[in-house]
Amino acid sequence: MTLDVNSILPKRLGVMLALLTAGLLSPLGYSATASTDTSNASQWQQTLEQAVGETVYWHAWGGDVRTNDFIIWVGEQTEALYDVKVKHVKLSSTAEAVTQVIAEKAAGENTNGAVDMIWINGPNFLAMKQQELLHGPFVSQLPNSKYLDLSSNSAASVDFTEAVAGLEVPWRLARFVFIVDSKRVQQAPLSMAQMLTWAQVNPGRLTHPVISNFMGSTFLKQALIELTPDPSVLQQPATEQSFALATAPLWRWYDAIKPHLWRAGKSFPENEAIQQQMLSDGEIDIAMAFDPAAAAAGIASGLLPTSARVFVPSRGTLGNISFVAIPYNASHTAGAKVVANFLLQPETQAQMQNIDVLGSFSVLDSNKLDAQQAQVFANLPSSEALPTLVDLGPTLLEPHASWTTQLKQHWSQRYSQ
């Protein structure tokens, strides 16, 4: 017993000291969070204490070096501040983490799961929510959730038309954008109709990732929203009739543009990273990304020419938010909450939005930040290739998930032989 107390006590003291002094000593100015609600505060205090010494296994796509480095940085900070370590389990597809949890459930492993936290959104979230594989609701337990706009129709409360219901915490903003090499393309097509004309003039210089890839299906959805007579239909589950009606102009457009695509629309890049590489190699002129900072980040890491720029269609683009969720059987739930809360810290979000670090836009509601916090964001370095939020125009809502499933099916029925 004495051994236990001796080994734990200094750690806890250390954490409390860290919590108390962090605001004064940390160069980024982390502030110990103060909640008005004392019961919430004591509950959070309990979570912090439980989390001490835990290692959080964060399953997250590992294909981007800058994100990987950011996750390392997050782990360093949470270890210093809360004695919570973060281990990044690098996935090549988020489905791998979902399968892991499904397999654990199948084997009756309901308490000691291997996955503590998943970078997730959209269909993967829907699948886990429907199969009741998620812990929570817990978002309101996090002190830093006060910086979020959680009103019922806000972007942080709805994930691909599915209610978040407190089961996942937003951490980075995603917006669909196009990337061009501004040296080769002076006049970027600003609507899907213009894109058809552009492709006819520049045959073989446009393509999209395979439709089974989420970037490929996003491109189709973006086109659908622009071309369909009434986009509001897309917010409802697709029926056979509404699908036929809403997608008819899309297929006419696609039939017209397909012969002018790269390799005459018979072959497609496997994912958006390969598509971006093709832009860099000069094989095509337009790439796609789900990150407004993609061009700036690509330049900073040498993956794109310095003349790469982002553009968005004038009527706006699809946007969604990346979340983190905790599986129902996570081994380190407390630790995962501490890390999720840390991700929402204004200073963390500012670090993430820094183009020299990651360049992903913050998910916080800027109206809820105090002047000092807002200043941190205002002081971030800028880059020529980095659009401002104003440049990005309106955010279009993701259609109901059933549209994506049916779009994929119909596309392959039409165009896979």
Add this chain to the structure above:
Amino acid sequence: MSFKSWPKWLMLTALAVGILVPVLVGLGETIWAAFGILPALGRHTFSFNAWQQLLELPGLITSLRLTLVSGFAATTIALTLALFGSAWVYHSSGKKSFLSQLKPFVQAILVPILAAPHAAIAIGLAFLLAPSGWLARLFSPWLTTWELPPNLATVQDLWGLSLTLGLIIKELPFLWLISLVALKQIDVSRQLTLAQSMGYSHTTAWCKIIVPQLYPLIRLPVFVVLVYALSTVDMAQMLGPNNPPTLALATMRWYNDTNVQLLLPASAASVLLGILIAASVILWEVAVRTAMLTSKVMIRSGNRTGKYPFFTGVLTTALPITVMLGLLSLLVLALWSITWRWSFPDAFPTNWSYRYWLQLMTHVPLAVQHSIIVALMSSGLALTLSVAWLEVQDRLGGHLYKLTLWFIYLPLLVPQIAFLYGLKVGFLRLGLNGSMTTVIWAHLLFVFPYTMLSLVGSWRSLDKRYVQVATSLGRSWWSCFWRIKISLLLRPLLLAWAIGMAVSISQYLPTLMIGAGRVESLTIEAVSLASGADRRLVGVYGLLQALVPLLAYSFALLLPRLVALKK
């Protein structure tokens, strides 16, 4: 159970518990899911819906055709080239050409290609051949006038030609090296000299006398190549067409789809792929036996002047080109690993950088350490099991083994992802989650068939009379086993071990799924980064991944020479 046969029973138990049961558990879950039963998703009723969904998949026929054509073409061509290459090594012509001077170094030239991961070769080759690739860059714009790459399908062509080429490039060194090792069991030089003294040309003698003796020794490794070619995901992803893709890649996409209900048709597709592969292996075997039978007529005809200048000409050109493409793919990756930017049409990197190599030093030591421990343990265990099995069989015989052998090859027949899901559930039920031991066990299931397949041929060809003589001279069993079998078979044993090392190092899904992300490995790092398609990182990790197998192969090829020198 008599006392005498206890080693047999011990062996059978070890194999059953260690390999057979996990394999059946793994397959069981997949087969259930193919017929609609997946309790984790609330599916409890038997149905054929998954099969119907699979059959309605657009482009399924094209997928099947692509799979079969690239698989069979790659295996046939790689085997032909390997046999021709082996003949060339043993052909002592008077002429001293540049190529003939390379003969002593053949193994050293092939080993890097053999050691490199499939994905690395595929990415290197894709960059070499792409319209924006290195070959195009070397000749642009001064010769081709291309300021921008042309819109040509030189990789990922719709016929799967570049995929077939990639498979040939990667599998040729495997078949060639294993042939050279197996040829040591045959007294090639004496037989060739004899045949030539009877007026047979070198080519005819090789085809009529050596190949019929060699093929049985490399039959199983040829199966390995065929199975790999039919089931590859990473090469198909980089080099194959993707709308529709090969069956293996289509299955993989379904497993990774965000719609988890697709796990059911994905399981049906896995079972279909398994059946397809098993049928292909049988078809191959039937074809080879028919060919052998019909060629007996030709062999007996006594015709000995055959020169076949056309075929010899084609093969003489194709062989060095294939090997060169493999080496260039690796070279170009090495170049990328020290590149910052390399724009079209620059012939060489525009800006250089060592930063990824430097970053590596801080990021991966633990991953490297884990990979090596797992590889050493699993390949060591696999080799021990293989030898024990073969030895028990030598001493006690038995037909049961032949049957069980097929089950052991099952992990090679179905897509890993299908098999691993069930295996994972099985391990979890036993309370084994994410430990190093579990990962080693899972690797063993994949490593063991490979060591076994590469060893069996040579082991069986060992002349039994050596042991009979030794026994009659009063040598103990242990002495016979150690002094005769192990020392005579040192070469194939070490090669089997090195192949096991390479197989273990390259395992991605078994490490990730069975290790639950708790066991880091070099390949997990490499594959997750490869999904980001950064050639510089793929270069760094691909070379690093090749390094451990390279050391293992070099050791396996050099040690027998050192031992021979010492004697």
